[in-house]
Amino acid sequence: MDAGAQMSNKERNANFLNTLLNFLSKWGTILTILALIIFFSIVMPPFLKPSNLLTILRSISIVTVIATGVTISLTVNGFDLSVGSIATFSDSLVISAFVWYQFGLVPAILVALGVCLLVGLANALLVVKLRIPDLLATLSMMFIIEGVAMTYTGGGSISEGMPRLDGTLTFGRLDPFFKSIGSAPMIIIIMLVVVAVVHIFLNYTKHGRYLYVVGGNLEAARLSGIPVDRYRILAYLLSAFLAALGGVVLGSRIGSAQINAGAGYLMPAVAAAYIGFSVGGAGRANAIGTLMGAVLMGILENGLVMMSVPYYSLNIVKGAVLAIALASTYFRKR
Secondary structure, X not given: OHHHHHHHHHHHHHHHHXXXXXXXXXXXXXXXXXXXXXXXXXXXXXXXXXXXXXXXHHHHHHHHHHHHHHHHHHHOOOOOOOHHHHHHHHHHHHHHHHHOOOOOHHHHHHHHHHHHHHHHHHHHHHHHHOOOOHHHHHHHHHHHHHHHHHHHHOOOOEOOOOOOOOOOOOOOOOOHHHHHHOOOOHHHHHHHHHHHHHHHHHHHOHHHHHHHHHHHOHHHHHHOOOOHHHHHHHHXXXXXXXXXXXXXXXXXXXXXXXOOOOHHHHHHHHHHHHHHHHHHHOOOOOHXXXXXXXXXXXXXXXXXXXXXXXXXXXXXXXXXXXXHHHHHHHHOOO
């Protein structure tokens, strides 16, 4: 009886531990966000001011838009490292369209999005048709597009009233509505709309479900009659499109085109997309999880800055949070 009771206690303890681990794996990101909010609000009472919360949402908007594109590439078991460079190129294209060529609002944005879609197509061809591993293909494209963007701008910035490097005067002006895109609440609305649209697309449409099927088992998807290559190409096109959209919003926010302006968004976007795997126990790339990942990173950075933590130490904390998130996601898969 004693041995049986001990065994029963061990089983109950094991079941409780397993339940606890499953709960933490599913909701650890949300719990961490709540814990950080409580901690920072106690240590720094101004943290909960509406103006600061608005600052956090504004600060994560561009990252979230770009990260949502990374999320789509992850659904097909791919990975797009070129999103930061595409955002930089898009920023350069849209600002130059206004300042150099005096385009209107719609043509300027369409040019930026359209050209960057060609970059996405190039990524897709390298990965799908030439069968180069996605990390290597998109890494090479990252360097190529960085060089193309710098060559296009002459290695300098572009802003209203600034002459081109050859001395040519410029007379174009940024559209007033374009300037409003990078300000709250417009920038936050764009972020939420992108997340909602991608969430609906991935979870409630045939094409979104096919992307997940392709990422889950490529050969099984092919045997099921799904045009695998077509959906992999679609994933990289959508990733490039959202990176380009992030670049357009970035151009509106800073009001100019700067060298490698989008490079700093790559790692936060990747972190947000991977943190999102564990949210709600999804176990796969998803738009809502990506948003939660971006919120976590945004709260963490904002709170640490308010606590006067040196900016050069922030990446240590961000990297640690990403490592913990990945550990919680992949440990439960074993």
